[in-house]
Amino acid sequence: MTDPDYMDRAEAVLSAVEKGCDRINDATDADIDNQRVGGMITISFPSGSQLIVNLQKPLQEIWLAARSGGYHYRHDGSAWVDTKTGEEFFAVLSREASRQSGLALQFRAD
Numbered sequence: 733m734t735d736p737d738y739m740d741r742a743e744a745v746l747s748a749v750e751k752g753c754d755r756i757n758d759a760t761d762a763d764i765d766n767q768r769v770g771g772m773i774t775i776s777f778p779s780g781s782q783l784i785v786n787l788q789k790p791l792q793e794i795w796l797a798a799r800s801g802g803y804h805y806r807h808d809g810s811a812w813v814d815t816k817t818g819e820e821f822f823a824v825l826s827r828e829a830s831r832q833s834g835l836a837l838q839f840r841a842d
Contacts, residue, residue, distance in 0.1 A: 798828040
């Protein structure tokens with residue numbers, strides 16, 4: 733994948749995460765906060781727990797930091813998949829956000 737292709741796909745993920753936070757806040761009592769600085773989004777929960785989504789441009793990856801550990805995603809031509817488990821990014825983000833918030837939260841690609 734070319735660098736511009738990576739950036740287009742990665743930026744679409746960050747945008748979907750931001751929109752997902754807004755959608756979740758509108759539909760639930762989750763009260764999550766998201767802050768974007770460049771290629772990084774910090775999602776904060778009322779408990780003080782955080783998730784961090786970060787672009788890794790030189791590796792053409794997206795990283796997710798959660799209480800359970802760190803995840804590295806590469807685009808396989810159709811989705812962002814974890815380099816170790818093969819799990820899809822939004823599935824893991826949803827699972828980890830649900831764990832850390834104590835609510836069933838769902839993120840998805842837009």
